[in-house]
Amino acid sequence: MKKYSVGLTTGVFDLFHVGHLNILKNAKAQCDVLIVGVSTDEFVQAYKQKTPVIPFADRKAIVEALQYVDLVVPQTSHESKLKMIDNHNIDVMFHGSDWKGSPTFNKLEAEFKRRKVDIVYFDYTAGVSSTKLVETIQQEPRLVV
Numbered sequence: 001m002k003k004y005s006v007g008l009t010t011g012v013f014d015l016f017h018v019g020h021l022n023i024l025k026n027a028k029a030q031c032d033v034l035i036v037g038v039s040t041d042e043f044v045q046a047y048k049q050k051t052p053v054i055p056f057a058d059r060k061a062i063v064e065a066l067q068y069v070d071l072v073v074p075q076t077s078h079e080s081k082l083k084m085i086d087n088h089n090i091d092v093m094f095h096g097s098d099w100k101g102s103p104t105f106n107k108l109e110a111e112f113k114r115r116k117v118d119i120v121y122f123d124y125t126a127g128v129s130s131t132k133l134v135e136t137i138q139q140e141p142r143l144v145v
Helices: 018-028 041-048 056-064 080-088 103-114 130-139
Strands: 004-011 031-039 071-075 092-096 118-122
Touching: 004 018, 004 080, 018 031, 018 092, 018 118, 031 056, 031 080, 056 071, 071 080, 080 103, 103 118
Parallel strands: 004 031, 004 092, 031 071, 092 118
Antiparallel strands: none
């Protein structure tokens, strides 16, 4: 039996990369069931002021296809994590360490604690992010085929 029964992690999962894979693989190693909240295009636009490169339906399909993921649900706001926790009897939230100590997560942590949900932060995969991938693509000369 794994340490936790039902775990949750959330993210945009745009331009899927090894950092995304690492968090999902590490989360699944600690729970029997892993639920993943994939941020909707509207939510990403609202809090990051940018539109994902890959549309929500495609990002959701990519994450659903992974062996580490048991269920994918839309994440429509930071507060929707609380609804996911309540609706799915989640006992642990997994997240990248880049959010630890942020005003958003400080507020959410109090709610997690009130619901008796642990939070496990994984080290951020250094040097990899969807934002960096987009910047690299924009800087590279275009190949003509």
